[in-house]
Amino acid sequence: MVPTAWYLVLSAVLFAIGVAGVLLRRNLIVVFMAIEIMLNAVNLSFVAFARQLGTEDGQVIVFFVMAVAAAEAAVGLAIFIQLFRARETLNADEVTTLRW
Amino acid sequence: MSVLVFLVLAALTVAAALTVILHRNPVYSALALVSTLALLSCFFVLLEAYMVWALQIVVYAGAIVVLFVFVIMLLNVQSDERALPGPGTVVGVAGGAGLLALLIATVAVRGVTANPPAVGAGFGTPEHLARRLFTDYLVPFEVTSLLLLVAIVGAVVLGKRRI
Numbered sequence: 001m002v003p004t005a006w007y008l009v010l011s012a013v014l015f016a017i018g019v020a021g022v023l024l025r026r027n028l029i030v031v032f033m034a035i036e037i038m039l040n041a042v043n044l045s046f047v048a049f050a051r052q053l054g055t056e057d058g059q060v061i062v063f064f065v066m067a068v069a070a071a072e073a074a075v076g077l078a079i080f081i082q083l084f085r086a087r088e089t090l091n092a093d094e095v096t097t098l099r100w
Numbered sequence: 101m102s103v104l105v106f107l108v109l110a111a112l113t114v115a116a117a118l119t120v121i122l123h124r125n126p127v128y129s130a131l132a133l134v135s136t137l138a139l140l141s142c143f144f145v146l147l148e149a150y151m152v153w154a155l156q157i158v159v160y161a162g163a164i165v166v167l168f169v170f171v172i173m174l175l176n177v178q179s180d181e182r183a184l185p186g187p188g189t190v191v192g193v194a195g196g197a198g199l200l201a202l203l204i205a206t207v208a209v210r211g212v213t214a215n216p217p218a219v220g221a222g223f224g225t226p227e228h229l230a231r232r233l234f235t236d237y238l239v240p241f242e243v244t245s246l247l248l249l250v251a252i253v254g255a256v257v258l259g260k261r262r263i
Contacts, residue, residue, distance in 0.1 A: 006110075010114075013114055043146075060237050
């Protein structure tokens with residue numbers, strides 16, 4: 001058996017990769033993918049803790065996280081399509097109308 | 101044996117995740133994202149979360165990544181030219197590394213080093229999960245269905261040519 005802490009370390013590494021991706025990349029679609037990696041890293045933590053504690057609550061919460069991720073992806077990508085129609089770009093540096 | 105499997109899978113997963121954020125071409129990023137999600141589903145099997153494994157493959161690797169690839173193809177996104185390492189790169193790498201150090205320190209201090217206890221038969225199966233979902237988590241489940249409905253309506257409205 002693998003100790004639960006190893007899963008948590010792997011989850012931490014994946015979450016850090018996701019954060020670095022959001023900060024490093026300017027392409028909005030790749031930023032979105034980095035967010036999906038972060039959500040999955042947290043899902044791994046939830047499942048590891050569910051196994052450690054011997055209850056299925058963590059797995060149920062993963063179910064909800066997946067539903068929210070699906071909703072987020074659908075709405076976010078629709079926004080990107082509208083953005084591309086209006087601006088012809090998906091570069092985060094060129095979409096700064098709301099910057100104060 | 102399972103330790104070796106874990107280490108190999110973990111190395112592959114981290115490599116795939118790094119490819120997602122470092123590759124210049126978004127299509128390759130999307131392919132690496134599929135690999136990351138599929139490799140993560142292997143950990144769910146190791147953790148005896150069989151229903152979550154199936155959902156991971158169907159919902160994530162199936163539906164969400166197809167949506168990503170579809171939008172990439174539709175918008176014909178070209179590879180973004182990478183600027184030379186500037187202040188943004190430093191902030192990104194430092195932020196990621198700092199957060200990683202913090203999280204690993206937390207696990208090291210508070211971490212559970214003991215092996216997880218054995219679980220009863222049927223742990224993580226659809227039957228067990230559904231029983232929890234439709235009893236203890238019924239209200240959140242209904243709220244989720246409402247959220248998905250709003251997301252569908254929102255995506256359809258946003259996708260129209262004229263809002």
